[in-house]
């Protein structure tokens with residue numbers, strides 16, 4: 209793939225950008241100094257009009273600008289300065305410099321903010337938009353005087369004139385274009401300062417209270433200090449801003465000194481649920497670890513994206529656990545990174561952690577969360593436990609010291625770590641990173657584990673077999689060994705219990721273990737009080753739901769099984785928070801109520817009616833809100849319109865997420881079908897469309913229509929959703945398919961996209977996932993039904 213950095217290496221950018229949010233227009237001037245290395249140089253310049261080009265002060269007319277590339281021929285080698293004037297449109301598509309809006313006091317307020325990763329800086333200003341092309345940046349941003357204007361560095365000079373305000377920012381250190389950021393709008397803010405003297409500010413639109421930004425500010429200050437100490441190289445910028453945006457495609461973005469977030473990932477207070485507090489802390493910890501992994505030291509090219517994301521995904525839990533142990537961050541890691549990555553990595557055709565990137569489409573298609581984030585971080589945990597924690601961090605310290613402000617490849621990291629290990633780290637890690645999949649260990653031997661039941665000759669290096677959760681493999685105990693383990697479950701550590709359940713859950717998806725054996729297995733955990741172990745029990749129960757069609761006798765039997773499983777805990781915990789609650793009680797209560805809801809137990813449904821009906825949902829305990837709302841909506845249609853109004857009105861993103869669960873659980877077909885229209889008319893924000901849709905498609909009342917909706921509106925979705933989001937539709941929908949006629953429709957529709965760059969991987973993986981599930985249902989269903997009929 210052609211790299212523009214080979215022709216021109218910029219050393220400094222002066223960017224003068226005038227934002228006109230009213231006219232959705234951006235007018236800019238970029239002065240770029242750098243080293244010309246070829247006769248023709250090329251700059252990335254997408255979706256903009258180039259007005260003029262000057263080279264070393266002389267007007268240059270014979271440039272070409274096609275397909276997002278600005279080409280300048282006949283250049284003299286050596287140092288030169290390019291001055292380029294341009295105009296672009298500010299769109300609402302959540303990439304480049306984009307427009308985000310919200311309502312406050314009956315007015316529509318506008319924010320212009322940026323999202324440049326992975327390759328969208330080129331939509332804002334002409335540049336060499338490749339991570340290796342590090343340069344310093346001096347930004348000068350103009351917007352209306354009522355706006356606060358933010359960027360990576362502190363403001364150094366501000367002028368006001370005729371309703372416009374211009375802010376000049378201090379020069380940045382050497383950095384990659386995808387990390388440049390700015391934002392202009394009216395914000396509330398809460399400030400803090402780290403022990404080491406860095407100014408922290410947390411910003412959000414005026415519709416968010418300053419008080420709700422304090423939790424994030426304090427956590428950010430604490431975690432930044434922690435990283436300073438742990439990594440040995442202090443955070444080099446004088447300030448750290450964190451900004452919540454009402455429209456945001458990903459979860460958050462690690463722009464150096466100005467990290468941007470979805471509102472749900474930054475806003476929490478004392479009344480927030482434990483899940484929200486944990487999530488906000490973990491996302492902040494993730495992004496701030498990127499200030500080192502990614503910002504200070506950057507991958508040379510996108511094939512080493514894991515150097516950013518796998519590390520950030522491990523550090524987010526490692527550091528959160530150190531500074532807020534009460535949030536139990538590792539539990540989130542077990543359920544998402546470990547369990548999630550094993551599930552996805554068992555499918556043939558899934559990408560490895562480190563993957564070749566040879567086109568712009570492949571950059572967009574690189575962010576498979578379960579692999580680059582989840583599996584990558586799981587592999588790093590394995591490496592850390594194998595090397596020993598202190599050796600591991602000693603190696604990282606050396607790595608940062610040696611490579612700060614520059615770019616690296618995997619070998620640079622392996623070299624730094626190997627000097628603190630008693631084995632060759634590269635030799636150990638390379639097969640894990642470059643091969644997809646993982647092994648199942650039976651006795652002394654390993655075999656690649658695939659959900660399809662097939663296998664191949666891929667081998668994975670294992671230095672020591674551990675029954676905690678650090679190894680990216682599963683262990684296949686014999687029935688006798690397994691029964692023995694189960695008999696002594698009370699003596700096991702949390703990680704050992706989780707591994708036992710996780711491995712068995714994976715094995716049961718293939719011929720290794722019969723699905724029916726999962727029923728007595730979950731029963732053996734009925735008296736468990738640990739909430740994370742229960743989460744996994746609930747996940748196994750959720751897998752088993754695939755065997756049952758709605759409203760059949762077998763399904764009723766399974767619902768009764770689930771009720772019996774959950775009932776002892778429900779009796780113990782009830783459906784209202786207690787003064788004496790432990791962390792486990794709080795978390796487990798919601799899980800158990802979710803199971804009671806699934807079982808459709810009359811006594812439970814009546815109890816929830818008696819306690820919660822008529823109470824405003826926004827006032828319900830945040831830990832229980834989703835399940836209380838989901839329960840009430842099932843019986844009371846009139847609540848649907850009430851909740852939907854609140855969904856539209858509230859600025860509280862966590863409440864909106866809970867209401868999404870509740871609304872999509874309606875049993876009224878006429879109500880459910882209207883939500884499909886709301887996905888398209890802007891009532892549901894584009895950033896929330898996918899999650900709302902998937903939740904809805906999960907509901908059997910509307911599933912067929914929801915699938916048809918996606919097929920029918922596919923071209924529209926392609927246009928509306930970014931390249932990073934669109935593959936999530938087939939990916940998540942595949943997880944809902946379990947009937948042959950659904951599978952048929954899915955395949956018939958997507959077969960034509962099987963070879964299309966952005967979609968091909970996800971579609972091929974989806975096809976095998978669906979085939980495996982259908983095969984499993986046909987082979988294992990009868991035994992599951994028989995067990996339920998006889999027990």
Ligand SMILES: [Zn+2]
Pocket residue numbers: 462494495498516517520
């Ligand atoms: Zn990240």
